[in-house]
Amino acid sequence: MVSRWSVEVDRGVCIGASVCAxxxxxxxxxxxxxxxxxxxxxxxxxxxxxxxETCPVAALAVRDADSGALLAPEE
Ligand code: SF4
Known part of the structure; x- marks a missing residue:
């Protein structure tokens, strides 16, 4: 089965640099x-x-939707 990813933005941390977009x-x-x-x-x-990986304030988190394992950014 192909895994899916969950994507989260911490809007309290995001500075609107728009790198992600x-x-x-x-x-x-x-x-x-x-x-x-x-x-x-x-x-x-x-x-x-x-x-x-590129967000300047590490406001993005990408996880394996099933396991919750963090895929990016690397810690
Ligand atoms: S790259 Fe990071 S700081 Fe910039 S808009 Fe996206 S989440 Fe916000």
């Missing part, structure tokens, strides 16, 4: 100056990992 425009949008995921659970997409 630039890296993965199909997965994030800016609302009220902060990012939010367009879907909480997604099919795997490396662009979302890149966004989580």
């Amino acid at each position: 630039n890296y993965a425009p199909g997965h994030f949008e800016l609302a009220d100056g902060k990012s939010r995921p367009l879907a909480a659970v997604i099919d795997p997409d490396d662009a979302v990992l890149d966004a989580a």
Whole structure:
């Protein structure tokens, strides 16, 4: 079975730098100056990992939706 990923944005940490929406425009949008995921659970997409690794304040978390294991950013 192919795993799915959960995508979370900590809107209390996000500074609205929009890196995530630039890296993965199909997965994030800016609302009220902060990012939010367009879907909480997604099919795997490396662009979302890149966004989580690149967010300047580590506001994004990508997890395996089944196990909850953190996939990005690397700690
Ligand atoms: S890259 Fe990080 S700080 Fe920038 S909008 Fe996305 S979640 Fe917010």
